[in-house]
Amino acid sequence: MILVVGGAGYIGSHVVKELVETEDVVVLDNLSTGHRAAVDSRAIFVKGDLGNVDDVLMVFRSYPIKAVMHFAAYSLVGESVVDPLKYYQNNMASTITLLKVMMRFKVKRFIFSSTAATYGIPDVELIDETSATMPINPYGRSKLMVEQVLADLATSDGLNYVILRYFNAAGAHESSSIGESHDPETHLIPIILQQLLGQREKISIYGADYDTPDGTCIRDYIHVTDLANAHILALKALLTGKKGAEIYNLGNGLGFSVKEVIETCEKVTGVKANVEIADRRAGDPARLVASSDKIFSELGWKAERNLEKIIADSWKWHQKQQY
Ligand code: UFG
DSSP: OEEEETTTSHHHHHHHHHHTTTSOEEEEEOOSSSOGGGSOTTSEEEEOOTTOHHHHHHHHHHSOOOEEEEOOOOOOHHHHHHOHHHHIIIIIIHHHHHHHHHHHTTOOEEEEEEEGGGGOSOSSSSBOTTSOOOOSSHHHHHHHHHHHHHHHHHHHHOOEEEEEEEOEEEOOOTTSSSOOOOSSOOOHHHHHHHHHTTSSSOEEEEOSOSSSTTSSOEEOEEEHHHHHHHHHHHHHHHHTTOOSEEEEEEOOSOOEEHHHHHHHHHHHHOOOOOEEEEOOOTTOOSEEOBOOHHHHHHHOOOOOOOHHHHHHHHHHHHHTOOO
């Protein structure tokens, strides 16, 4: 059985939906930001808190866990600057609780959700896994700290792990049964689509004076189903003993500016956006684009869904959003 911590969240729920096709799955989630309705009915759901050792012990005593996927984290860069302890507590300390229980039950396979925020402000066009990790906010640091703990546990306890550093996760399941639903929503694509649906008055572009061709920030958007498929391959690698301690970037390798994303949303939906230029948002690097060559050459994964597909699936979801 596979334990998915944070399986009711945006990315976790999309992974669970793929995972239940081949594995027995138990989801542990406190529903602080996740949604019960997002969890596939074929998975067992346990409401519990990663920071509460009794909740975690109960799951390990009740189910024969052979591997753990860990998605339960706070992920808002701005909030992490204002309230760092919230991030170190939840993203770092709670993960230690989970890892302690895993070691006690001799569960040695772990897949960890990490982030492009571990790189900080990169000095290369395409970021690969050897690029320097110098996070510029507590969110990125909390993730990098866990990465370092995992490396130490590989040495001390023989932990086998795969760290996946996501770039900009976006889109929704093709069926529209699950999708992105944050409160408050801070991510670009859902904000644009909400405006196109008349749920927001306008879209603010956070800065048009960056050192990029059109002055707006460039990001690498990756479809959440492509992300999910990478997790399935990483798990397979761990279960077959192929991989022990690896870090992989997950991106498309293509950068789109905020203006280009807005234009593509207008093209895909046929609706005109109401846009204003606003001040820069603190902590935004000008450009973050991944090289995902390593996971392609080692596990055969590459992103298969482009920006149009991301937006089309997201648009379908937002039109009939169920939670
Ligand atoms: N943006 C706007 N207006 C908005 C929202 C976003 O202009 O209303 C811009 C941002 O400034 C940024 C781009 O759109 O340039 C993308 O912003 P998102 O908030 O969608 O995503 P981020 O790149 O800030 O964040 C993502 C993940 C984080 C992760 C980070 C790594 O959501 O968890 O990448 O840098 F930490």
